[in-house]
Ligand code: ADP
């Protein structure tokens with residue numbers, strides 16, 4: 001199969017697998033990360049676009065959050081899926097490494113990507129956790145886990161291990177302090193950083209309004 005056919009066939013597979021998923025990891029999240037990755041990669045230049053596109057398409061193929069916190073399953077599923085195509089080894093490994101390395105693991109835990117293509121896909125995935133879409137996804141995820149939206153008595157924490165980050169059951173607003181507001185400074189590419197700035201400002205504005213409305217008095 002030629003590259004474009006592999007991409008098309010993967011798109012079809014993911015539409016079938018992820019349509020209608022309601023925790024923020026639906027097909028449209030994948031589609032946005034795919035499109036953003038392509039557009040960042042074009043601006044950054046000099047990328048293996050097939051690796052960028054396949055990494056973006058497969059990045060959430062088996063998210064640890066839905067497999068009891070097991071972060072080994074994503075790369076295994078990706079390898080299994082890719083084995084039906086003929087892809088040269090070096091590129092195959094690069095795609096699998098993207099799936100392996102992409103996830104956020106806590107504000108105090110570094111998550112370095114081992115390829116430039118991976119840096120692009122990680123930026124795209126993080127940008128989709130920021131801004132207006134990020135706010136919507138965050139509350140959708142919190143709701144799916146039965147979390148409250150806010151509890152002023154529960155303070156945010158800076159997680160220094162993936163284990164501690166995964167176990168958190170804090171109110172959804174805390175997630176802004178435990179992850180989302182930190183993303184701006186963890187973007188890899190110049191293109192990602194420019195877009196991240198805009199999305200970051202929107203989240204700050206959202207939080208400002210949230211606390212104002214929480215006070216429940218007219219001014
Ligand atoms: P990443 O792809 O960087 O690993 P995740 O898969 O952890 O991102 O997150 C997917 C979406 O779910 C994001 O919008 C993220 O902010 C949201 N999310 C993850 N964990 C939580 C949480 N504890 N509370 C609320 N939203 C969350």
Ligand code: NI
Pocket residue numbers: 029033059060125
């Ligand atoms: Ni994702």
